[in-house]
Amino acid sequence: MDIDHLVEEIVKELTNKHAMKNSNDKYLVPIGVSGRHCHLTKSDFEKLFGSEASLTKKADLSQPGQFAANETVTIAGPKGSIQNVRILGPLRRKTQVEISLTDARKLGVTPPIRESGELMDSSPVTIIGPKGSIYLKEGLIIAQAHIHMNPEDAVRFNVKDGEFVRVKIINESRPISFEKVKVRVSPNFVLEMHIDTDEANAADVKPGTFGKLFKLGGPI
Structure with a gap:
């Protein structure tokens, strides 16, 4: 295995471990970047x-x-x-x-x-x-920055369709909070927050990045 491929595999493994660790927090949402x-x-x-x-x-x-x-x-x-x-x-x-x-x-x-x-x-x-x-x-x-989630997720997060929430990006470099994120609930949705490329660059979002959801005015 060449050194470049080895480094790529190590980074991928660390990213997956980080994602698995974060996913244990019931208030975390995976972040997706929409170009x-x-x-x-x-x-x-x-x-x-x-x-x-x-x-x-x-x-x-x-x-x-x-x-x-x-x-x-x-x-x-x-x-x-x-x-x-x-x-x-x-x-x-x-x-x-x-x-x-x-x-x-x-x-x-x-x-x-x-x-x-x-x-x-x-x-x-x-x-x-x-x-x-x-x-x-x-x-x-x-x-508009928004979160897709199914009804079971909405119960877990204690939110409803159309509600606005705050999401803090979980990273060490730029832990930015998005203060007006719209919740969209449907049985057909998979849990994921969508932001555009400008927002992702500002928050240094990478694959495997999560955000923590808060009710406006305080934590859940």
């Missing part, structure tokens, strides 16, 4: 990729039934564009794009911080595919 991405309706997908095209799976995501597609698009605003924005499947009833604040500045737009699906009065964006483009008068947002 810029796009959700499309069937109609909009066909406008961008052609009527004969199909959305194809690249990799499964943490939430059951959700996947990252092989297909990507370019998004454009008044000041610039960003290529290779991943489409997430399956196809949805509404088209929307989720980006970070850094992305927004590059595009020259000021999207609101919203929960996924809350698109009224959000920012406009142009989406460009290999076969065409579409312009959305609204549909571009910065995703």
Whole structure:
């Protein structure tokens, strides 16, 4: 075994041990980083990729039934564009794009911080595919930090759907707290907090990072 591979295996083992140790605390939540991405309706997908095209799976995501597609698009605003924005499947009833604040500045737009699906009065964006483009008068947002959990998790954490909580990132380098994290409860969800790349960089989030959940105003 070469030295690089050995180091990689040791780091992986330490990360797994750290995750297992943290998971014993009933108030800890695994942290997932959500990069810029796009959700499309069937109609909009066909406008961008052609009527004969199909959305194809690249990799499964943490939430059951959700996947990252092989297909990507370019998004454009008044000041610039960003290529290779991943489409997430399956196809949805509404088209929307989720980006970070850094992305927004590059595009020259000021999207609101919203929960996924809350698109009224959000920012406009142009989406460009290999076969065409579409312009959305609204549909571009910065995703609100949120936690997916099932009803059993909600009972354990003593929280309810739609509630806002505080989450302190557990690490030694940058133990940042997120003060307004929305709880989303569904029998179909797997426990995970989602933050964007700006938030992850600010908190130095790495694979295996956990956050500790607190009720607003104090611990659970």
